[in-house]
Amino acid sequence: MLIGDYLYDALTxxxxxxxxxxxxxxxxALFWFARILGELLEIIQKPPLENMVRxxxxxxxxxxxxxxxxxxxVLYPNLNADQNxxxxxxxxxxxxxxxxxxxxxxxxxxxxxxxxxxxx
Numbered sequence: 001m002l003i004g005d006y007l008y009d010a011l012t013x014x015x016x017x018x019x020x021x022x023x024x025x026x027x028x029a030l031f032w033f034a035r036i037l038g039e040l041l042e043i044i045q046k047p048p049l050e051n052m053v054r055x056x057x058x059x060x061x062x063x064x065x066x067x068x069x070x071x072x073x074v075l076y077p078n079l080n081a082d083q084n085x086x087x088x089x090x091x092x093x094x095x096x097x098x099x100x101x102x103x104x105x106x107x108x109x110x111x112x113x114x115x116x117x118x119x120x
Contacts, residue, residue: 016072020065027065030057030107037110046117049110056106063099067092 030053038050071092075085 016069020069023060023065023068027057027060030054030060037114041114044117046114049113052106052110056103059099059103059106064096064103067099068096071096 034050034053034057037053038048041048041050071089075089075092078085079089
């Protein structure tokens with residue numbers, strides 16, 4: 001019973017953990033999509049653009065999931081202790097947002113080009 005209470009507190013205490021796990025799963029889906037896109041581009045004999053999708057997956061993990069989790073798990077609980085933490089909090093949030101935007105653009109470009117090449 002005691003172990004179950006700790007597990008429940010760990011899972012419900014940080015909803016950001018579920019968001020970060022979801023983005024890691026999204027990155028895994030992007031890696032899988034990159035493999036399929038690479039095979040499709042090879043079939044239609046176009047340049048290999050699947051590496052952009054792979055980079056987008058790594059960007060989701062490195063620039064979104066990790067800084068977002070650090071901001072929620074480390075910085076938010078300590079806001080009352082030190083007001084200088086707000087600077088780090090905004091820095092991690094900015095890194096997360098910019099990384100997410102760049103990853104979305106990197107994943108969208110090859111998809112758009114594939115759609116354009118195959119719709120003719």
